[in-house]
Amino acid sequence: MKIAIAQINFFVGGLEGNAQKMIQSILRAKKGGFDLIIFSELALCGYPPEDLLLHDRFIDTAERILEEIATVCEGITVILGTVRRNRGRGEKPLCNSAAIISNQKILGFHDKWLLPTYDVFDERRYFEPGNTLQVWPCGKHRLGILICEDIWQHAGYLPLHYLRDPIAEMKALEPTLLINLSASPYQFQKPELRTKVCSSSARALNVPMILCAQVGGNDQLVFDGYSLVMNAQGELLKIAKGFEEDFIEIDLERLPPKITFSFHPLSDLYQALVLGIKDYFHKQGLRKGCIGVSGGIDSAVCTCIAVDALGKENVLAVRMPSPYTSSSSMEDAETLANHLGIELVTLSIEEPFALFLEVLKPLFADLPVNVAEENIQARIRGLLLMAISNKLCHIVLSTGNKSELALGYCTLYGDMCGGIGVLSDVTKTQVYALARWINREKEIIPQSCLDKPPSAELKANQKDTDTLPDYAIVDAVLQAYVEDSLDAEEIVTKYGIPLPLVQELIRRIHAAEYKRRQAAPGIRVSKKTFGVGRRYPIVQGWC
């Protein structure tokens, strides 16, 4: 049995376009003599469709288009993810389903059993869990079809325990092939983890398994692709490309030998950011981005990502020196722009800064200089970037990193301006790692950006360490508290950081919630990002 696995970049809500992409793949598979073609979870509507699912017309359209797709499935079996009405009992009106179509007929559906409702997932908001299981005959094979989370429980990698385990219950049905339709968002080192889950599933059922994954960026989420085929021993036989569309094939009667494949976590991280930005722009029909380049490492890494995502002709770098901008920062910004071959414009903020101090004099009077003067500078820069955006149709890319966002070391409506945050989920430590990786063959980011101590340059001789502990400490606490959910005492034990410092950092993380609530959406690349998937009250009495 010849099987095609279509790894496609679907457009959330773009039902007609997604159907066209699938129909083209089906026609290609028919032409190629394939018996079966597989698409990913919720392929028809893209993942995650969110509250679009609440529109009756959206569901009606999805159900109608599914029928239309069936009409082209002559002589081939097609498995694709879609939303459909729940026709059984239950609290929710929809199911997250795999449609099994053969020879122009919709044979039936597998409704996803395990509906993740944690972190970035909200599936119980929309879907009723499935409760039946069957194998689907296809040629001489018996297909076990499951959707994403359905296979994760058995592998033991979940943060919770569902009442049922589809893999365990599948055993008695004796499938000869396991197929998993997936829409599993990227996070750092998740592709490796997902591969382990697949391997575990194949071994549990002692059958070959196919994972068909979604690829592409949808708002904050990036799907990495890496669809794959494993043998009954859970060994990797084929793997699709990461971070782009692909079409791979397997002949079940002639399984190839196992292959060795290594993921490159840092390269994956970089590619995830590039794809996230690219799709954020291109799926909206936007082309041009602009970035405030300070000469620091964050904006340098952002600019490299933007150039890879949008093309160098579409990226405008804007240098906005203040009285506190060092000459080395000016030079580093220029060197970066030269290395990348992008346009650089310079707009001094000295005069607007002076004027605002003058305008505000009646109110500021003799009050001591404080953060207000620093923020005015950041907000003038934000205003200039947004004016360029409004006049020249560039979308501003926000350059702040996760460590800054965590502690609120950033200016609301200032450096936080932007349509999308490139590094919002990348810690300062990871920003340096990315910079070194970008420079692995030749210097693109000026070495001095990596060498000099980080500074916002909003007052004389300012360093980040004036108001923040060393980033190694910040990032350790950030990882432990936000991503790994350790409490203060556990962090002290694990990292040997003094308790009062850990508590102060945790307090600052929560105190900055109000700023993050108004932050640009950022590309999610970690286990726990700010924004989507993390829901804390702004006003709260806990910490």
Next chain:
Amino acid sequence: MKIAIAQINFFVGGLEGNAQKMIQSILRAKKGGFDLIIFSELALCGYPPEDLLLHDRFIDTAERILEEIATVCEGITVILGTVRRNRGRGEKPLCNSAAIISNQKILGFHDKWLLPTYDVFDERRYFEPGNTLQVWPCGKHRLGILICEDIWQHAGYLPLHYLRDPIAEMKALEPTLLINLSASPYQFQKPELRTKVCSSSARALNVPMILCAQVGGNDQLVFDGYSLVMNAQGELLKIAKGFEEDFIEIDLERLPPKITFSFHPLSDLYQALVLGIKDYFHKQGLRKGCIGVSGGIDSAVCTCIAVDALGKENVLAVRMPSPYTSSSSMEDAETLANHLGIELVTLSIEEPFALFLEVLKPLFADLPVNVAEENIQARIRGLLLMAISNKLCHIVLSTGNKSELALGYCTLYGDMCGGIGVLSDVTKTQVYALARWINREKEIIPQSCLDKPPSAELKANQKDTDTLPDYAIVDAVLQAYVEDSLDAEEIVTKYGIPLPLVQELIRRIHAAEYKRRQAAPGIRVSKKTFGVGRRYPIVQGWC
């Protein structure tokens, strides 16, 4: 049996403080010879605690404090809402429970059965539904205890249908009193609706019923209070105050006669906004707010609300005229400030505006004037307000209304600046209604604010209607599409608005998603607010 109903403003996450408030009420009830005292849903942790529930230490602390509360319950029965660990099977580790404490002993728990997971509710993210039901003996009575949503299914007012119905199943247990612990967020005309649900429950079981409600503002949500007692015929016997703490009592053996009570929807709306703002400030220990007053109706209504929430001595009005500001706007702002007795400062934005145009000349060159020039003015104002905020510790109140937010008729980082949006969930039509209500006894808001056509005054002779249809049309579509989930065709049928206009407004609503994602949180007062409870992709191909 003498029963006390404690309607308290709890602080989300403030376990110790909430416990102290309850202990004081318990001591008061003991002193008053009460047999039973009742607190609201999740009283111990406040509602909604969101991801604080994911912290083990939070749950440990809640369980420990519950034991401590029990120690003061000598000679009295106490029913209170709390979170506790799910000790049975199930996907989620927690239950949303009512603890029944009598004579210092925790007798047991009712775990909430119906867990709302739609709109602003995420209960399936945290909680496992309860599945047992019992009546609790108390004196000669048999108490049926349910939590909020548990009683809504039977009344038929829900947008979904749970598999089980606690009211129906309660019947066989023959309670003599129904008690509902509630944390039901305010929305326009919801208090009336909730009263109907209570009446329906009492009649279904043919027993008296008590609703003990939470009161207070928690981020976007406001809880209106209005705890109540009904007789077995579902007639109102007692009702607590709206929008403030209260302590009401009932003697089951001497039920009073039924009372008549009318809600005042507009007064409730106003009070909800005042309480939302008040608690947003005071629960954070903040005192002072500042508002950009344009002379228009939105900022006028906002200022009245701010004065009622914070006190006139804590509200600073800032007038920031541009070349396009009319003299009548200047006068109206001044009249308003005089009527309210608040400080008014004036900062002209003419010079900064001219300077920015100069600074941007190299980039703007000979490009035609567009929205960029308008937004620069709005952003200068945002910058000035934020500078005042940073220097003088005032929190900026954002004044935009729901109609503007819906269509993106507002400037990101400009008039959208602020810690909290006062009118974000109030349509322009409702803003006028509120203004008339505020002026019901004497002119507080200058009449000309109500009479003149709305204008952003960001260019010469600008009117809102230059780029927007009449607000009556905008608000009809907004209500129908966002709140009532009608589709375009249904809106045409209902309101007779031409289809292309309806479609264009729907398109604009979705196109503004990116702006709203960075909006200040706004007080929720409608069935469907932007922000919390409404989750749409920014980048999507549906509409």
